[in-house]
Structure formats: structure tokens, C-alpha cells
Amino acid sequence: MKLEEVELGQEVVIVDLSGKEEVFKKVEAMGLRRGRRVALLQKVGRNLLLKVNNSRVVISKDLARHIEVQ
Amino acid sequence: MKRITLALAGNPNVGKTSILNHLAGTSLKVGNWPGATVEKKEGRVEFMGYEIILIDLPGVYTLEPLSEEEWIAYRFLTEGKPDLVLNVVEASNIERDLLLTVELLEHEMPVLIALNMVDEAQKLGVEIKDRWLSELLGVRVVRTNGRTGEGVRALLQHIIEVYNLKEKPKPLHYSKELEEFLQRVREKDNEPKATLIRKLLQEERFRSLREEIKRSFGKEAYEVVKDERYAKAHGLFREVVERRSVSSRDITEALDGILLHPTFGIPLFFLLMFLIFKVSFDLSKPFMDWLDGFINKLIAPLTGLLLTALGAGEWLKRFFEEAVIGGVGFVLTFVPLIAVIYFLLALMEFSGYLPRVAFLMDRFMHRLGLHGKSLVPLLLGFGCNVPAIVATRTLETKRDKLLVIAMVPFMSCPARLVVFSFFAVLFFKNPAVVIFSLYLLGILVAFITAIILRKTAFGGSLYHFVMELPPYRLPTLRLLFRTVWVYVKDFLYRAGTLIFSASVVIWLALSLPPGVKRPSESLAGYVGRAIAPVFEPLGLSDWRITTSLIPAFLAREIVLSSMGTIYSAEVKEEEKPFELSEALKEQVLAFGKAIRSALINILSPVPSAFKVEEEEGSLKAVVAQALSPPQALAFMVFLLLYTSCLGTVAVMWREAGKKFALLFLLYSFLVAWLAGFLTYRGFILWSM
Known part of the structure; x- marks a missing residue:
């Protein structure tokens, strides 16, 4: 499943990041990495608000599309 | 005195700025990194005979140079050669923050870790063995609380010890x-x-x-x-x-449930913006007026008396009174507004709400190619363009910042409303419709400008959205006041000097050659006559109109009073003799009145910024005679779009650079001319 398709409140584990763009290096440094648990807190417009450990990270769906979760 | 250069490094939102504030106190200065629009904060502190220079690196998650911020941080560490790095680590997100720590250790320079906001981490069930961390890395670890300033002073002692003992971290070993x-x-x-x-x-x-x-x-x-x-x-x-596992819901989660609510979040944002708008403009307006009176009715005549006593001539006396003191007063009148807006912006920023605005508003703004946060400066622009441009500092990328800076000046401010209501009431049956259309035209031109810029200068890059929402924190008043002071100081130094010098130049244009009594005989009058043909296609070839535009570059509303003097060609009325004790008493009373009307303004539901005072009748009669409705409309359109505002140009100069400011001024002039021309010709065709 893609991170983009996760339902509100659901908690998932990141399996793979397939994005090749530079911005994914930042996404990873912010804690969205293989093996991490993330929960979807909120969806507003094109953005997802995720809880990653104790921080809250917002990413747009065009990035979430490249993140495989289960 | 020995000097130690210390670089502060850390992830965004870890409280680095607060720690810097506690360390540097009022010595803090803001500026830009050379060749970049990224803000640079610098401070100094003296401790035990050492002078410690504090340099704040941009908040980054990694030292891999991806964006401008990371380049700056990386370059400063490798080329700037700081003596010491203070790595601020947010305790509750230590796993993520340690990546940057590891990358800093790769640089093999002395490092000190400030373990910040331990109390927040404890509430979340995160307990950190700081001694063990220190042991493992060979780096001192100091617990701090950036919010209250606890533990921050203790850092100084460690900084000096690490420096003197040349303590280096243990070497880092990979596989x-x-x-x-x-x-x-x-x-x-x-x-x-x-x-x-x-x-x-x-x-x-x-x-x-x-x-x-x-x-x-x-x-x-x-x-x-x-x-x-x-x-x-x-x-x-x-x-x-x-x-430890903790079950309690934290405050951030609870607040986000309301402030980021899918349906209530947006109305709440607009309500908050309305309050900010109201508080900042209504609270500062009476004080701005009082400052203006204080300078012009007390300080200026006092200087005049002094100069007369010293035997100065009339022209010189007027130069000091009107140009120098008046210019300083003009700069100072911006200060209450800038200070109040900065206070509220800092409160929004430090409390953690501002990043959430970006998240909430992105759904509308990204369609226009703008960052969600852009809405804040754009809305403030309706109150005054000057602090609105200053507020673009909250935008992270150069692209977003310049785009918004180029849009703000088209947001019609109350100075323009004063002019519009004068002309609209005089020439049109439905003044409200005319004024409303002018506001819409301004917004339209702002968005067209953004589209043009995106298609040309800032095109190309695909725009993703990635950001962190920090936890809500209540900043201390001391932190807020210090931040305000730092920015007000910066405004006075950088933009203030520019505003002052330009206002002196304008005064000279109106008062040279020495001894002129009427604007028509002054340098400005000649310039006004010379440029009149340029305005011919707009129907504004009357030299009196073009001349009144010269002093109006100070601020748009001045156009009315300058038209008054030029049209009626009246020589300035003789002022009543100045009496010190009377004037002093008057100013004290006026100050009391300012406080009172600030309070009354806050309580009344309508922003007082939009209440327009009536202009005197004599000017109305003259202007009604001199202009036709098409000319009046063309003039309003021109004044709406042309950046006839010294303050705006000055802060633009400061924020985006000289080249950008001057090019924008030219652009706004051309757009205003074109729109004025189309309005004039269109109006005439339509009414035929």
C-alpha cells in the first residue's frame, strides 16, 4: 500500500521509499525511513499530517505516493 | 580579550533561537547570510574575560547540502572555521536529531551538546541518560530549557573550558x-x-x-x-x-484537534487573523499619530528656537526643523506598528501556530503556486504594506519570499483608502462600488504579477510540501520583547536610514532654490512640469497633479495635502507663536488621549484603520473643478498600483535587495501607467 492511501488514524510501517528526488533525502532525515512507524493524524487538501515518533511531519501526497507502507 | 567563535547548529524547531536569545540578550542582530535571503542571527556575550561570538546556523536536518540552508551551514562549518559548535538537540526527538550530531562529529571540531526541553520529553515518557551520551561521544552534554532559559548560563562555563582544553570528541567509527x-x-x-x-x-x-x-x-x-x-x-x-509508556494526551494533540480541524480550522485562522489585524493597526495608530505630533509640534519648534538663538538663517532653520527632525519623526511613526506586528508574529511563530497556517492554507495557496504561509503577509498588506513585507521573513525559501514581496504592494492599504474615498465620493454616484473594484483590481494585479514571476524568474522547480509542525509552546514575554527589540533595531538601522535620506531629498526638491514660497517655483514644480507629458495619455497632463505625486512618494495620503497647497497656491499659514510649557502640556495630554483611543479602538468591532476622516471642503471644490470623472478614476488606478510609498520601497530594499526594489518600483510604475491609460481611454469610450 502507498502512504497516500492510508486511512485517518491508521498506524503503518514504512517499507520502502522509491522516490529519487533530492527532497527524499530531507524526508528521510526528518524521520520517515524504512522500518519506522507512522500514524496519519490529519488530511487537509493535498497534505498529510503524520506522527513520526514524537514529531509531527507534513508531506504532500505527491511525495507520499512514493512511500510504500504496510 | 580572547575571542571564541561559536556556531549554533540544530534541527529546525528545537529551540535554537530561544537559546541564542538567552545567551546573547540584547546584543542580538539580524541580517542575511551573504548572497542569500536566509536570515542570519548573530550575537556576542562576554564571560570571564572572553568574548564569545555566537553565530546561528540555519535550522537543518542534515548537513548534506540540498537546499540553500544546508549549503550555508555546511560552508560555515568547513570554511568559517568556528572554534566550537553548540549542537542543540531536542530531547523528545533525540533519535532524529542525533543524525545531525553524527554529521557534525564527522567535522572533528570541538562540540558541545545542549539537550533542550527535557521536561517535554519526560512528559512523553522519554528519559535520556545524558552522562552516558556524553561518555559515548566524548562530548559535554548540558541540559537546557530554551523556554525559561534554565541551564543556558551554565553553557558559558563549558564553552570556555572546552575551548581552553581543546577538547575534541572521540573519533567516530563507521564499519x-x-x-x-x-x-x-x-x-x-x-x-x-x-x-x-x-x-x-x-x-x-x-x-x-x-x-x-x-x-x-x-x-x-x-x-x-x-x-x-x-x-x-x-x-x-x-x-x-x-x-516509558505514557497514556496522557498531550496539549499539542488537544490543540491540534481544534486548530487543525478540517472544518473549523480555517474559520478559526481567519478569526485569529482578524484579531491580529485589529490589534496591530488599532493599537498602534493612536501612538503613531501621537509620535507625529510630538516630533512636529514640540521637538521641531524647539530645535527651531535653538537654531534661531544660534543665529541660523531662515532656510537653514527650516531645513533642520522640517527635513531633518521631520524625517526622523516620519521614520519613528512606523515603529509602533512594526513593534506590535512583530510581537504578534513572534507569538504566532514561537507558539507553533504559524507553521500550522502553512499546513491549513496550502490547499488554497498551492494552486496559485504559493506557500501556505504567504497568506499572512498578504492579509497584513491590507493594513500596511511595510510590516507586511517585513513579515515575509517567516517564509523559508527565497522564491516564496520574493514572490510574496512582489505581491504585497498591490494590496490596497488605508493610505490609499483615504485618497480613494476623497475622489470616489467627489466624482461618482456609487463610491463604495468604485472603491471595492479598486481593491479587487489590486488583488488581481498581485496575482498576475505572481503568475508572471512564476513563468519567468521563478519557474521550473516542482514544489513539494515537507515541513515539521513543532509542539505548541508558550513563549516567555522576555523572549518576545527581545525579539521585537532586535527587529525594531534592524528596521531603524537599515530601512530607517533609507527612509530618512529619501525624505530629506524630497524636502529639498520642494524647498529649492532657497526662498521658494510656492511649490510651483520649486525644483519639484519644474520636475512636475517636465514629466507631465508622460501622463498625457492618462489624461493627467496637468503639472499640478504630476507635481503633487513627488511629495506623495513619502506616503500616498500626502497627495491630498500637497494638491491642496499646489492647487490653491496658498502660502503656508503663519503658525501661532511657540510656547514651550503650552506645547509640553499639550503633548502629555495627547499621550493620555492616545492610550485612551488605543483602548477604545481595541474594543470596537470594526477596525478603525478603515474609518476615513473627512478632508476639508475647500480642496474638494478646487479638485472637482480641475478634474473630470475619467481623469479621477485613472488617477486612483495609477495611485493604487504605483508603489508611491517610501516605507514600502525601503523595506523591500532591505529584504530583497536594491536591484529587486528598484526594478519593482519601475514595474509598478509601468503597470500603473498602463492600467491608468486603459481606464482613462476605456471610460471615455464607454461614456460616449
Whole structure:
């Protein structure tokens, strides 16, 4: 499943990041990495608000599309 | 005195700015990194005979140079050669933050860790064994609370000890295989690991080495380094953190439930913006007026008396009274507004609400190619363009910042409303419709400008959205006031001097050659006559109109009073003799009145910024005679779009650079001319 398709409140584990763009290096440094648990807190417009450990990270769906979760 | 240069490094939102504020106190200065629009904060503190220079690096998650911020941080560490790095780590997100720590250790320079906001971490069930962390890294770890300032002073003692003992962290070891490859690129003994990694990953001559790595590790060299860094950070985290499970919902979650609510979040934002708008403009307006009176009715005549006593001539006396003191007063009148807006912006920023605005508003703004946060400066623009442009500092990228700076001046402010209501009431049956259309025209031109800029100068890059929402925190008043002071100081130094010098030039244009009584005989009058043909196509070839535009460059509403003097050609009325005790009493009373009307303004539901005072009748009669409705409309359109505002140009100069400010001024003039021309011709055709 893609991170983009996760339902509100659901908690998932990141399996793979397939994005090749530079911005994914930042996404990873912010804690969205293989093996991490993330929960979807909120969806507003094109953005997802995720809880990653104790921080809250917002990413747009065009990035979430490249993140495989289960 | 010995000087120590200290660089503060840390992830965004870890409270680095607050720690810097507590360390540097009022010595803090803001500016930009050379050649960048990224803000640079600098301060100094004296301690035990040492002068410590504090340099705040941009908040970054990694030192890999991806964006402008990371380049700046990386370059400063490698080329700026700080004596010491203070790594601020947010306790509750230590796992993520340790990645940057590991990357800093690769630079092999003295490091000190400030473990910040331990109390928040404890509430979340995160307990950190700071002694063990210190032991593992060979780095001192000091607990701090950036919000209250607790533990921050203790840092100073450690900074000096680390500096004097030349304490270096324990060497960082990656896997044996990777270390062997790194040794193969070593050319000098003292090359830090960061340099070895950069050479290995980037230099052309090591391409074959990278291929060798790929063969033996089964993945790209870059991936190998990245994975080892993460593994190191994760290993450290596992060693030093103990987790308890806590069930309590934290305040951030509860507040986000309301403020980021899918349906209520947006109305709440607009309500908050309305309150901010109201408080900032209504609260500062009476004080701005009072300052204006204080300078012009007390300080200026006092200087005049002094100069007369010294035997100065009439022209010189007027120069000091009107140009110099008046110019200083003009700059100062901006201060209450800038201060109040900064206070509220800092409150929004430090409390953690501002980043959430970006998240909430992105759904509308990204369609226009703008950052969600852009809405804040754009809305403030309706109150006054000057602080609105200053507020673009909250935008992170240069692109977003310049785009919004180019849009703000088209947001019609109350200064324009004063002019519009004068002309609209005089010439049109439905003044409200005319004024409303002018506001819409301004907004339209702002968006067209943004589209043009995106298609030309700022095109190309795809725009993703990635950001962190920090936890809500209540900042201390001391932190807010200090921040306000730092920015007001910066405004006075940079924009203030520019506003002052330009206002003196304008005064000279109106008062040269010495002894002129009427504007028509002054330099400005000649310039006005010379440029009149340019305005012919707009129907505004009357030299009196073009001349009144010259003083109106100070601020648009001045156009009315300057038209008054030019049209009626009246010589300035004789002022009543100045009496010190009377004037002093008057100013004290006026100050009391300012406080009272600030309070009344706050309580009344309608923003007082939009209440327009009536202009005197004599000017109305003259102007009604001199202009026709098409000319009046063309004039309003012109004044709406042309950046006839010294304050705006000055802050633009400060925020985006001289070139940008001057080009924008030219652009706004051309757009205003074109729109004025179309309005005039269109109106005439339509009414035929």
C-alpha cells in the first residue's frame, strides 16, 4: 500500500521509499525511513499530517505516493 | 580579550533561537547570510574575560547540502572555521536529531551538546541518560530549557573550558569496510572525516572507488554512507534513551484537534487573523499619530528656537526643523506598528501556530503556486504594506519570499483608502462600488504579477510540501520583547536610514532654490512640469497633479495635502507663536488621549484603520473643478498600483535587495501607467 492511501488514524510501517528526488533525502532525515512507524493524524487538501515518533511531519501526497507502507 | 567563535547548529524547531536569545540578550542582530535571503542571527556575550561570538546556523536536518540552508551551514562549518559548535538537540526527538550530531562529529571540531526541553520529553515518557551520551561521544552534554532559559548560563562555563582544553570528541567509527575506503582517499593527516566522505562521494577521480564500493556492498556508495550514519544515530539512541509508556494526551494533540480541524480550522485562522489585524493597526495608530505630533509640534519648534538663538538663517532653520527632525519623526511613526506586528508574529511563530497556517492554507495557496504561509503577509498588506513585507521573513525559501514581496504592494492599504474615498465620493454616484473594484483590481494585479514571476524568474522547480509542525509552546514575554527589540533595531538601522535620506531629498526638491514660497517655483514644480507629458495619455497632463505625486512618494495620503497647497497656491499659514510649557502640556495630554483611543479602538468591532476622516471642503471644490470623472478614476488606478510609498520601497530594499526594489518600483510604475491609460481611454469610450 502507498502512504497516500492510508486511512485517518491508521498506524503503518514504512517499507520502502522509491522516490529519487533530492527532497527524499530531507524526508528521510526528518524521520520517515524504512522500518519506522507512522500514524496519519490529519488530511487537509493535498497534505498529510503524520506522527513520526514524537514529531509531527507534513508531506504532500505527491511525495507520499512514493512511500510504500504496510 | 580572547575571542571564541561559536556556531549554533540544530534541527529546525528545537529551540535554537530561544537559546541564542538567552545567551546573547540584547546584543542580538539580524541580517542575511551573504548572497542569500536566509536570515542570519548573530550575537556576542562576554564571560570571564572572553568574548564569545555566537553565530546561528540555519535550522537543518542534515548537513548534506540540498537546499540553500544546508549549503550555508555546511560552508560555515568547513570554511568559517568556528572554534566550537553548540549542537542543540531536542530531547523528545533525540533519535532524529542525533543524525545531525553524527554529521557534525564527522567535522572533528570541538562540540558541545545542549539537550533542550527535557521536561517535554519526560512528559512523553522519554528519559535520556545524558552522562552516558556524553561518555559515548566524548562530548559535554548540558541540559537546557530554551523556554525559561534554565541551564543556558551554565553553557558559558563549558564553552570556555572546552575551548581552553581543546577538547575534541572521540573519533567516530563507521564499519571497518567503509573506514578502509575512507582511508584510501586520505591525502593529508589532518583531514576530517567529513572531507574524506565528500571526496569519496563527489570527486570525479574517485569514481572507480565508488564502483568498487558498489560491488562489495551491493549498493551505491552514497547509500552506504547514509545507512551507516543512520545506523550510528540509531545505535546511540538505543543506548541513551529509556522509554516509558505514557497514556496522557498531550496539549499539542488537544490543540491540534481544534486548530487543525478540517472544518473549523480555517474559520478559526481567519478569526485569529482578524484579531491580529485589529490589534496591530488599532493599537498602534493612536501612538503613531501621537509620535507625529510630538516630533512636529514640540521637538521641531524647539530645535527651531535653538537654531534661531544660534543665529541660523531662515532656510537653514527650516531645513533642520522640517527635513531633518521631520524625517526622523516620519521614520519613528512606523515603529509602533512594526513593534506590535512583530510581537504578534513572534507569538504566532514561537507558539507553533504559524507553521500550522502553512499546513491549513496550502490547499488554497498551492494552486496559485504559493506557500501556505504567504497568506499572512498578504492579509497584513491590507493594513500596511511595510510590516507586511517585513513579515515575509517567516517564509523559508527565497522564491516564496520574493514572490510574496512582489505581491504585497498591490494590496490596497488605508493610505490609499483615504485618497480613494476623497475622489470616489467627489466624482461618482456609487463610491463604495468604485472603491471595492479598486481593491479587487489590486488583488488581481498581485496575482498576475505572481503568475508572471512564476513563468519567468521563478519557474521550473516542482514544489513539494515537507515541513515539521513543532509542539505548541508558550513563549516567555522576555523572549518576545527581545525579539521585537532586535527587529525594531534592524528596521531603524537599515530601512530607517533609507527612509530618512529619501525624505530629506524630497524636502529639498520642494524647498529649492532657497526662498521658494510656492511649490510651483520649486525644483519639484519644474520636475512636475517636465514629466507631465508622460501622463498625457492618462489624461493627467496637468503639472499640478504630476507635481503633487513627488511629495506623495513619502506616503500616498500626502497627495491630498500637497494638491491642496499646489492647487490653491496658498502660502503656508503663519503658525501661532511657540510656547514651550503650552506645547509640553499639550503633548502629555495627547499621550493620555492616545492610550485612551488605543483602548477604545481595541474594543470596537470594526477596525478603525478603515474609518476615513473627512478632508476639508475647500480642496474638494478646487479638485472637482480641475478634474473630470475619467481623469479621477485613472488617477486612483495609477495611485493604487504605483508603489508611491517610501516605507514600502525601503523595506523591500532591505529584504530583497536594491536591484529587486528598484526594478519593482519601475514595474509598478509601468503597470500603473498602463492600467491608468486603459481606464482613462476605456471610460471615455464607454461614456460616449
